[in-house]
Amino acid sequence: MTTSTPAPHPLAPLSEQEIVTAAAAVRAYHEFADGSVFVFTSLREPGKPAIDEYERDSRLPPREASVVLYDGSQRLIIEAAVSLADGKVFSWRSVPGARPKASRREWETAAEAVKADPRWLGALSRRGVTDVSHVEVQPWPPGYTDSGDAATGRRLAKALAWVGLSEADNTFARPVENVVATIDLDTLTVLDVEDHGLVPLPPRAGNYAPELASDPGNFPVLAGLRDDVRPIEITQPEGPSFGLDGHELRWQRWRLVVGYTPREGLVLHRVRYHDQGRERSVLHRASLSEMWVPYGDPAPVHRVKAVFDESEAGLGALANPLQLGCDCLGEIRYLDAVVNGDDGEPRRVTNAICIHEEDTGVAWKHTHAQTGSAEVRRGRRLVISSFATVGNYDYGFFWYLHTDGTIGYEIKLTGIISTGAVAGGTQPAHGTVVAPGLYGPNHQHFFNVRLDMAVDGTANSVYEVDAVPSPPGPGNPAGNAWVARELPLEREASAQRLADTAAGRHWLIVNESVLSGHGRPVGYQLLPGPSTLPPLQPDAPALLRAQFATRHLWVTAYDPAELYAAGDYPYQHPGGAGLPAYASANRPVRDTDIVVWHTFAAHHVVRPEDWPVMPVTTAGFQLRPFGFFDASPALDLPRPAAHCHTAGETA
Ligand SMILES: [Cu+2]
Numbered sequence: 330m331t332t333s334t335p336a337p338h339p340l341a342p343l344s345e346q347e348i349v350t351a352a353a354a355v356r357a358y359h360e361f362a363d364g365s366v367f368v369f370t371s372l373r374e375p376g377k378p379a380i381d382e383y384e385r386d387s388r389l390p391p392r393e394a395s396v397v398l399y400d401g402s403q404r405l406i407i408e409a410a411v412s413l414a415d416g417k418v419f420s421w422r423s424v425p426g427a428r429p430k431a432s433r434r435e436w437e438t439a440a441e442a443v444k445a446d447p448r449w450l451g452a453l454s455r456r457g458v459t460d461v462s463h464v465e466v467q468p469w470p471p472g473y474t475d476s477g478d479a480a481t482g483r484r485l486a487k488a489l490a491w492v493g494l495s496e497a498d499n500t501f502a503r504p505v506e507n508v509v510a511t512i513d514l515d516t517l518t519v520l521d522v523e524d525h526g527l528v529p530l531p532p533r534a535g536n537y538a539p540e541l542a543s544d545p546g547n548f549p550v551l552a553g554l555r556d557d558v559r560p561i562e563i564t565q566p567e568g569p570s571f572g573l574d575g576h577e578l579r580w581q582r583w584r585l586v587v588g589y590t591p592r593e594g595l596v597l598h599r600v601r602y603h604d605q606g607r608e609r610s611v612l613h614r615a616s617l618s619e620m621w622v623p624y625g626d627p628a629p630v631h632r633v634k635a636v637f638d639e640s641e642a643g644l645g646a647l648a649n650p651l652q653l654g655c656d657c658l659g660e661i662r663y664l665d666a667v668v669n670g671d672d673g674e675p676r677r678v679t680n681a682i683c684i685h686e687e688d689t690g691v692a693w694k695h696t697h698a699q700t701g702s703a704e705v706r707r708g709r710r711l712v713i714s715s716f717a718t719v720g721n722y723d724y725g726f727f728w729y730l731h732t733d734g735t736i737g738y739e740i741k742l743t744g745i746i747s748t749g750a751v752a753g754g755t756q757p758a759h760g761t762v763v764a765p766g767l768y769g770p771n772h773q774h775f776f777n778v779r780l781d782m783a784v785d786g787t788a789n790s791v792y793e794v795d796a797v798p799s800p801p802g803p804g805n806p807a808g809n810a811w812v813a814r815e816l817p818l819e820r821e822a823s824a825q826r827l828a829d830t831a832a833g834r835h836w837l838i839v840n841e842s843v844l845s846g847h848g849r850p851v852g853y854q855l856l857p858g859p860s861t862l863p864p865l866q867p868d869a870p871a872l873l874r875a876q877f878a879t880r881h882l883w884v885t886a887y888d889p890a891e892l893y894a895a896g897d898y899p900y901q902h903p904g905g906a907g908l909p910a911y912a913s914a915n916r917p918v919r920d921t922d923i924v925v926w927h928t929f930a931a932h933h934v935v936r937p938e939d940w941p942v943m944p945v946t947t948a949g950f951q952l953r954p955f956g957f958f959d960a961s962p963a964l965d966l967p968r969p970a971a972h973c974h975t976a977g978e979t980a
Pocket residue numbers: 742772773774933
């Protein structure tokens with residue numbers, strides 16, 4: 330008897346075997362240069378018509394891989410496409426001038442080169458550090474390079490350092506202030522070591538694991554762990570309410586495909602809602618398109634920090650393997666992430682994606698005045714999440730699907746702040762002291778999410794909705810009147826918008842050819858969270874690369890090749906790529922296939938309470954149905970228990 334593996338969904342990420350096939354095909358190609366590094370290997374996603382066809386008659390489109398390679402000998406990025414059925418390259422093109430992220434090998438070798446450099450060893454020795462075995466050298470993508478750096482055309486990294494006294498120490502407690510090593514990533518040589526002057530290493534350790542944090546030399550000294558936290562157990566005796574078939578996920582009325590790429594991490598595909606027998610689409614594809622973390626401190630080691638964590642670090646490949654009872658509670662289903670290594674071969678991150686349900690408290694309730702009867706329902710959400718560690722920071726990426734039709738996205742920021750050393754008793758102008766001689770510079774985390782909307786079909790429009798007072802006069806005798814003014818965004822040049830909390834501003838994504846029972850186009854609201862802007866000078870090099878962060882909302886015409894808010898290759902890019910370039914053609918965005926891009930930020934004036942490990946802070950947004958349904962889609966939620974609607978007693 331033979332068993333056959335069912336074919337994966339056309340949008341399921343590449344399997345281990347497919348990554349092996351793609352790597353072999355690329356290596357066998359006549360133009361492949363030995364020693365080339367595999368930057369990103371991912372599914373070459375089929376187009377929308379092919380997916381529509383698959384959903385109609387199960388016809389499978391061909392599986393293809395997209396491979397980004399870097400040939401260091403020529404300093405050239407190559408984009409290849411591979412047919413997985415026959416293991417053949419069918420497209421091969423170079424991208425002159427573009428630079429990739431550092432590979433793991435480059436990163437490690439660069440750090441070793443710095444640790445062996447006499448100029449750098451001299452700088453550490455001047456700070457009293459002669460044993461560098463526990464010094465953590467971090468080569469950072471350069472957020473800022475001077476004109477001399479730029480003129481060389483080299484691919485650079487700027488190495489910063491932190492001193493641990495033991496292997497397990499939190500090295501970020503002892504930053505080496507004012508020392509920056511510049512590395513050529515292609516030759517893996519140290520070009521230069523700057524020492525801008527001595528600032529003593531902070532005196533205290535900053536450990537957070539209880540075994541180390543109780544040491545009197547630590548800051549703070551942990552007196553002991555709480556012993557009054559009683560267990561909370563989440564049990565679902567009948568199992569979860571969702572079903573997972575490969576990467577296809579069904580929960581309540583929702584259907585979707587869970588995707589994953591080594592660059593973006595989690596991707597949601599084909600998010601649909603079963604509404605009274607009809608399957609209705611909301612999103613074609615939702616992904617984190619870029620992250621950018623600029624530091625607002627002019628000091629030499631801090632002005633280089635402005636990392637595009639998704640493209641310059643390879644966010645998806647940095648996913649944590651998760652553990653039951655630790656990262657997620659309850660009835661969990663996991664999906665592994667399979668990403669490429671530098672050598673093109675697959676690397677499996679077990680349990681990288683956690684899928685579970687959460688009780689969200691009261692979904693709706695009312696107590697009837699006459700009968701005293703209370704109807705109450707509990708809300709629930711499906712959580713699809715992953716965590717990635719990017720150097721000192723840890724980021725959680727959480728998609729939520731709710732029982733009332735809402736889609737939420739939340740980033741959880743935790744881990745360890747990037748630190749600087751400051752002379753004792755000094756208050757730094759651009760940061761906050763968090764421990765003796767140690768401070769956290771002001772910074773921000775910008776996120777851009779690409780929402781390829783498909784509200785009841787492909788042709789969508791976006792309206793900006795503001796609360797606008799009605800003019801005084803006979804139509805507004807009490808002066809109380811206001812309207813929710815809906816302004817359509819017509820073309821890309823004008824579809825670059827800022828949030829306005831005072832006006833209650835949000836955006837409404839509608840399908841103008843599908844009317845609800847109330848005669849309005851069906852829609853979803855994009856509700857921004859708290860928003861900010863980068864307070865950088867307009868010509869700051871880092872900001873030129875991150876123009877996406879200067880607007881909270883962009884709408885562009887759909888182009889499957891336009892996936893990243895700061896462009897395909899932000900590393901040392903002179904600027905203008907990504908959204909400004911995508912929108913430069915000023916294409917119409919009304920009643921057509923559009924992509925909505927939302928920028929939001931975690932604005933981080935570091936708190937002393939963020940040391941030694943930062944309690945989770947969040948940033949995100951919601952997509953909420955607005956006239957997508959004719960009435961509450963949560964009306965049919967079941968009563969939590971039989972006694973819940975009987976009248977209680979008020980004494
Ligand atoms: Cu932060």
